[in-house]
Amino acid sequence: MLTKREQVERINRISIQDKEHLLRWLEESGRRWLIFNGRDLVNALPFPEGVEDFMRVIACYRQYRRAVPSGEVERQRDPMLGKLIEVAKMKDETLETAELDRVIRYCIGLLTAKDPTWKLENPPL
Numbered sequence: 001m002l003t004k005r006e007q008v009e010r011i012n013r014i015s016i017q018d019k020e021h022l023l024r025w026l027e028e029s030g031r032r033w034l035i036f037n038g039r040d041l042v043n044a045l046p047f048p049e050g051v052e053d054f055m056r057v058i059a060c061y062r063q064y065r066r067a068v069p070s071g072e073v074e075r076q077r078d079p080m081l082g083k084l085i086e087v088a089k090m091k092d093e094t095l096e097t098a099e100l101d102r103v104i105r106y107c108i109g110l111l112t113a114k115d116p117t118w119k120l121e122n123p124p125l
Contacts, residue, residue, distance in 0.1 A: 033106050062093040070096065 002010065007028075016022045026032060045051055073086040095103065111118050 033103050035103070035107065058093075065091040065093050 016025060026034075042051065042054070045054055068091045069088045070091045072089040074089050075084045076087050077083070078085045108120070
């Protein structure tokens with residue numbers, strides 16, 4: 001029987017077959033939320049091609065989020081109809097409150113798995 005670490009390493013060696021496979025890989029490898037120190041990432045990238053790739057990823061993410069409805073609407077005056085209409089607000093590249101809540105809970109789960117005595121009420125480390 002494989003340990004959790006061996007399972008993750010095995011998953012990491014699998015070639016990605018399609019978008020759904022990539023999503024499963026992210027989930028199963030513990031990468032549901034990609035949380036890392038941005039400075040470390042930039043320092044790890046080859047310059048300049050790695051930085052250019054990173055900027056393309058950010059641009060794709062921004063473009064994707066701008067096409068995802070946030071669930072909120074705003075009232076705008078329709079110039080053709082001359083009346084107020086409701087227009088769906090789209091997400092921006094920042095995480096919304098509910099998303100931040102899920103990230104925080106995820107991080108607390110990671111932290112308490114590493115240190116079961118950790119509490120939010122404790123002084124910052």
